[in-house]
Amino acid sequence: MNKIIASVGRNGTNHSADVVLVQKLLNAQKIPGEITPLKEDGVIGNKTILRIEHFQKDILNMTHPDGHIDPDGKTFKKLVSGAVRLDEKSASAFDFSDNGIDLLKSIEKLSTTPYDDQTGKDITAWVEGATIGYGHLISSAEWPKYKDGITREQAISLFNEDLSPYVNTVKTKVTASILQNEFDAMVILAFNIGQRAFTHSSVLKMVNNPNLKTTYKNLEDAWKAWNKSQGIINNGLINRRQAEWDIYSKGIYKQW
Numbered sequence: 001m002n003k004i005i006a007s008v009g010r011n012g013t014n015h016s017a018d019v020v021l022v023q024k025l026l027n028a029q030k031i032p033g034e035i036t037p038l039k040e041d042g043v044i045g046n047k048t049i050l051r052i053e054h055f056q057k058d059i060l061n062m063t064h065p066d067g068h069i070d071p072d073g074k075t076f077k078k079l080v081s082g083a084v085r086l087d088e089k090s091a092s093a094f095d096f097s098d099n100g101i102d103l104l105k106s107i108e109k110l111s112t113t114p115y116d117d118q119t120g121k122d123i124t125a126w127v128e129g130a131t132i133g134y135g136h137l138i139s140s141a142e143w144p145k146y147k148d149g150i151t152r153e154q155a156i157s158l159f160n161e162d163l164s165p166y167v168n169t170v171k172t173k174v175t176a177s178i179l180q181n182e183f184d185a186m187v188i189l190a191f192n193i194g195q196r197a198f199t200h201s202s203v204l205k206m207v208n209n210p211n212l213k214t215t216y217k218n219l220e221d222a223w224k225a226w227n228k229s230q231g232i233i234n235n236g237l238i239n240r241r242q243a244e245w246d247i248y249s250k251g252i253y254k255q256w
Contacts, residue, residue: 002080003071009044009052010067016042022069025079026051028088032058055079091174091183096167099253100184104191105159106255107240108135113149118229134159135191166190166198173199175208182207185248192240193226201226220245 006013008022020042027037031054038048049067056065056075069075115122117129130138132146133155170186190198198204202214202222216222224241227233239256246252
C-alpha cells in the first residue's frame with residue numbers, strides 16, 4: 001500500500017517499512033541528474049535524505065527543502081502521485097492486454113461483410129477503403145477472398161493476425177520504460193495509423209525522449225494531430241484520438 005504511518009527523513013521517526021516505501025517511490029521518480037537508484041533497504045542515511053531534498057527542490061520547487069516527509073504532507077502526496085510508475089517496464093516485456101483487445105474490437109466493430117471504411121456503407125465491388133472483420137483493410141488482391149463475407153470465427157482469426165505486427169512494432173520501437181496502459185494505447189494508435197506512420201511519428205519520438213523538442217507543444221498535441229482522413233479533419237478520428245489519449249494518460253479504457 002502506498003502509505004507511511006510515520007515521518008521519514010531528517011528528524012523523522014523512520015520506521016523501516018516506511019523508509020523502504022519512500023526509497024521505492026523516490027526511485028520511481030524522474031529527478032534531474034539522479035541516475036543511480038537508492039538501495040531499498042529501509043535504512044535512512046545521507047543518500048536517502050539528500051534524494052528527498054533533491055526531489056523537494058527540483059520537483060516540488062521548495063525554496064528550503066528540509067529532507068523530511070510527513071504521512072499527509074505535500075512531499076509524500078507528490079511521491080504517491082507518481083507511484084504508478086513503479087510498474088514501468090520495457091515495452092518488450094508487455095503483451096496487448098485483454099482490456100486493450102476488448103476495446104479495440106469494440107472500436108473497430110465486427111462486420112462479416114465488406115464495407116467502405118470512408119462511408120460505412122456496404123459494398124459489392126472493391127474500393128480503396130474496403131474493410132471487413134475488425135477493421136481489416138482489404139487489398140484489391142484479397143477482394144475475391146472476402147467479397148462474399150466471412151464468419152465471426154474467421155473475423156477473430158483475421159483480427160489476431162492483423163494485430164500481431166502492431167504489437168511487435170510497439171515492443172521493438174519503444175525504447176522508454178512504459179506502463180501497460182501506455183503500451184495498449186500505442187498499439188491501438190499504430191493499428192489505426194499504420195506501422196510505418198507510427199514508427200516515424202513524433203508520438204514515438206517523444207515517448208522515447210520526453211525532452212525532445214518538436215513542432216508540437218507536448219505529447220498530447222502530437223498524438224491528437226493524427227485527426228485527418230484523406231487530408232480532411234475527421235470527427236471520428238478526433239474522438240478516437242481522445243479515447244486513446246485517455247488510455248495512455250489516465251488508464252481509462254472507454255469507447256467514445
